[in-house]
Amino acid sequence: MNDARQPPAILIMGPTASGKTAVAMALADRLPVELISVDSAQVFRDMDVGTAKPDRATLARYPHHLIDLISPEESYSAARFRADALATMAAISAAGKVPVLVGGTMMYFRALLHGLADLPQADAGLRAAIDAEAAAAGWPAIHAKLAAVDPATAARLHPTDSQRLQRALEIYRLSGRPMSELLAESERQRPPYDFLSIGLLPSDRAVLHERIARRFDEMLAAGLDEEVRMLRRKYTLNLNLPSMRCVGYRQTWEAQDGTLPPSELRDRGIFATRQLAKRQITWLTNSFTAEHYDCLDPRLSERIAARTGEFLAA
Template identity: 65%
Template sequence: MNAAAAHRSQLPPAILLMGPTASGKTAVALTLARRFPVELISVDSAQVFCDMNIGTAKPDAATLALCPHHLIDLISPQQAYSAARFCADALAAMTAIRARGKVPLLVGGTMLYFKALLEGLVDLPPADPATRAAIDRQAATDGWPALHAELALLDPITAARLHSTDAQRIQRALEVFHLAGRPLSALIAAGRTQAPTSQFLAIGLVPSERSVLHQLIAQRFAAMLENGLEDEVVALREKYALHAGLPSMRCVGYRQVWEVQEGRAPRGELLERGIYATRQLAKRQITWLGNTLRPTTVDCLAADVDDQVAWQIERFLG
């Protein structure tokens, strides 16, 4: 055993359960919580927002009472959350869980957060409201594809992995360049500042048939609309000072409802647009799993998915 492997073997265990939207992560996690001495930590950049329940598929109150989730309902929809804060919050929760003699089970679909936890953080400049406001103004005039083209000149490596309408990440990459004077990709290549603090078992729930996942996505978004997603957005707008550029309102589902309520998209296209956006999200999540995170994969459509995941955990925990 080399030194790195020996070091990893001495780290306390933690389990990562990751997968695309609608892959059944929460249901599997709840089953695992009944079978193993685990506590759940949410790895979801949308479920951190208070009062955003329907569109984030947040576990209901009864489920949370039976099986509490850490890192849910942390901030208001007016605020922003980051991978750096997630790592700090997750590590604190993991420490507390271990102190209770249990194993952290981190569950979700925000792949950037998983990557930050596994590989450590890059030392990046903090968000700057003035810089972001200037970028937003330029985007309002020229459009995000134009800013993506600008990013391609300043940081072609980062631009190549971003869609031309990925406003949040294009904004952050441009912000970093303006504040640090160096491309985001160069800062990432320079090294990470925090090593993993656990021996992780990473399990990815990946569908064997993408078309079946697409059906599940369509059913779930339709159910969200039936359960009052549009009314939820109305209530959020009444309670908080929100605008379309906030991370909370950029979340899939909320963005599409916002556009309808602002008159920028037809009401009759809401279901179709929401399903399409969710499918695109799932596609990106699956790409992350296959190209970057590379967990042990289990077919989320398998009838015995719970048992397959449990078997992996039994081997890991010994």
């Protein structure tokens, strides 16, 4: 490795069920790396089944930084992720290893690479007002309002992505300026690393959808319903918390409360996960410069390990 260049770092980005963890573990088997999770759901303690968090045996062999950080009652921001990730990367590099950041939370990757604009703080009253508007007219109507004032942000958000729609409209109403414009003004510099960015994309979305369905079935069989019941007993939770907005958890909660027929839980959960994957793919293809690999390639891990080895040796 050339000592004159900036320290290397590897980004493994992709939609849910694209095999990111398997690729990261293959790198850990071959190269002097440490893994950092880039997953907004895996930061929550006790949320294991529905987040596809690696099990204890896997974590013992392949430790992941930045998982199990907070209670499901708390929130974890992109700004906090950036600070935590940069501190962890610095420690890994200082120990002579290479940080590998792996996950599907594209907002976190963007925050890491491009910094964060000086956005206004959350306003509980305004958020309640936006929630009331959504309750009356639906989130697609909120999406339309956002599109009228911030078309760039609206274009990358799904019409039912309530959390991000609320935040984007809140920012506009507080600042009088579109969130996309404020983000573009961010003066933070790209971190001092030589990045190799790897994007995992499916050559056939139907096969990815099959993987998503199979994995959701595995979550149900592994006790997703029991996990949500445990969380509701152990913590003071509601459906507006980021933890319970996670795909799978919201649908399971609604099935438990009877607002969603239990017979529809599987289909709703799979549909929501497919929508998440679609948003992740859109982010990955439109917002990042990365070397793309077919996540359905049976030799995927081998190919990426070879490319990473070449990158580190350059």
